[in-house]
Amino acid sequence: MNKKRKINKKNLFLLGACFLAVWGIMGIYFLNHKTIDTQLKEIGYGKEEITKLKGLLTSENLKLLTQYQYHSKVLSISEEKSFQQEKLEEYLKYLFQYPSATSYDIVFLVNQGKEGVPYNQDISTILNHEDFKLENLDRYFKYYQQHELEGSKIVYDVNHDLDEEPKTEEKDPNPVEPNQPEEKNEDIKALFLGKKYMVSENMDRYIQYYQEHKDLSIHEIITRVNSNLDKKAYEDIQKADASKGNLILVNKYYYLDKQYVPSNLVNVESTYGRGQLNQEAYQAFIEMYNDASVLGLYPYIQSPYRSYNYQNTLYNNYVKKDGKKEADTYSARPGFSEHQTGLAMDLGTSKNHSIGAFENSEEFKWISQNAYRYGFILRYPEGKEYITGYQYEPWHYRYVGKEVAQYIYDNQITYEEYYEYFIK
Ligand SMILES: [Zn+2]
Structure with a gap:
């Protein structure tokens, strides 16, 4: 009798445990699998919009939509004049690959069968240029691929038939004597003129760099000279231009004084982190x-913000630990x-404040794809x-x-390159 009661108790306990486990698993399941409606509502869609989206998208696409934050664009795509319902999948594919593409550009490219064209600012400039001619579309893209010129130059050159292969020039009966250095420089200069991101005042440096690095492409030479790679880091230096405000460039060629303290620092609340940050940057972070x-x-x-003295201590500790050469690569x-x-x-x-662990977090996945929408660059x-x-x-x-x-996100350039061409 006693024994039987014991067993019953045990069975009862097991039954209870099973019962709880099943409910627990179901609970976790439902927490992770909110209905699409709920998720869309949480993102900020109204009832009417949700109905409209459900009519427009398959459930697979709806799921994508809740994963990514591309919703508002889908609506504007569906409102484009030349929108075609049967091409929706392709519009979305393009959008998910190039989130910064405008709805007009997406619909246009897909409708033209150009969904293989990688999107960037130049492509957009071409498509929206006032002199754009549809019959020249293939030539624009081909010319762009070959020369990577700015969008407006692409449109101009193609419209004026300047994209065609130059005819081999007839031999000059009186050739200019070779090895004339001035002439040679002129020839080199011609290689750079009109090229994307060319800065006229850097021309002498391009020519010099070209002569020392004949294996590099013109594009690469422009990139390197614009980023000061022809100068010596920490030696050929100048003061950073604080008058550029939020667009200031500080790197191994542009420095800040020991006394420089930004005027608009605010304290970071503990929910968001620690230390101090520029007020506008802080608002964007929030x-x-x-x-x-x-x-x-x-x-x-x-x-966030580090004073000169703090950086000094930090750097000196790294030098003690790894030596100057190694420390310079990361600090x-x-x-x-x-x-x-x-x-x-x-x-x-x-959950984990360590910056070293950030790359493996879900937060990193999302921020690396979305930070630009708030004004931040990697x-x-x-x-x-x-x-x-x-x-x-x-x-x-x-x-x-x-x-x-x-712009930087779309064109995948560094801030060094952006600053030299657009800001300096
Ligand atoms: Zn840092």
């Missing part, structure tokens, strides 16, 4: 944080750190180490404002 947190993501400002010398501007921040997550990207002078830093973001950030 905006980004709010959108991220809707998706369950919580970035954390681990290291700025005092006065040369972008953190002294108050516009840069190293990110972690609220300042030291992978593959651009030789331009920025720093190792890839997935955690380091810099505030430059929405318009500039969008």
Whole structure:
């Protein structure tokens, strides 16, 4: 009798445990699988819009839409004049690949069967140029691929038939004697004129660099000279131009004084991180944080503004640990750190403040694709180490404002390149 009761108790306990487990699993399931309607509502869609979207998209696409924040664009795509319902899949594919593309450009490219054309600012300039001619479309793209000139120049050259292969010139009966250095420079100069991101006042430096690096493409030489790679880091230096405000450039060629303290620093609230940040950058971060947190993501400002003295201590410690040469690849010398501007921040997550762990977080996945929408750029990207002078830093973001950030994101250039051509 006693024994039986014991068993019953045990069975009862097991039954209860099973019951709880099943409910637990179901609970977790439902938490992770909110209905599409709920998710769209959370993103900010109204009832009418949701009905409209459901009529427009398959459930697969609806899911994509809740993953990414591309919703408003889908509506504007559907409102484009030449929108075709049966091409919706392709519009979306293009949108998800090039989130900054305008709805007009997306619909136009797909309708023309040009969904393979990689999107950037120049392509958009071409499509929206007042002298754009539809019959020249293929030639614009081909010419752009070959020469990477600015969009408006592409339209002009093609419209004036300047894209055609030059006819081989007839032999000059009285050839100019070779080895005349002046003439040679003129020839080299001609290689650079009209090329994308060419800065006229850098011409002598392009020519010099060209003569020393004949293996490099013209495009690459422009990139390198514009980024000061023909100068010596930490030696050929000048004061950073603080009058550029949020668009100031600080790197191994532009430094800030020991006395420089940004005037508009604010304290970062503990929800968002620690330290101090430029006020405008901070507001932008909060905006980004709010959108991220809707998706369950919580970035954390681990290291924002750093004073000259703090950077000095930091750098000297790194030098002690790894030696000067190694330290220079990952830490700025005092006065040369972008953190002294108050516009840069190293990110972690609220769960793990460590910036080293940031790259493997969901927060990083989202921020690397969306930060530009709030005015931030990934300042030291992978593959651009030789331009920025720093190792890839997935955690380091810099505030430059929405318009500039969008351009840099679309065209995948560094801030060094952007500054030289557009700001300096
Ligand atoms: Zn940093």
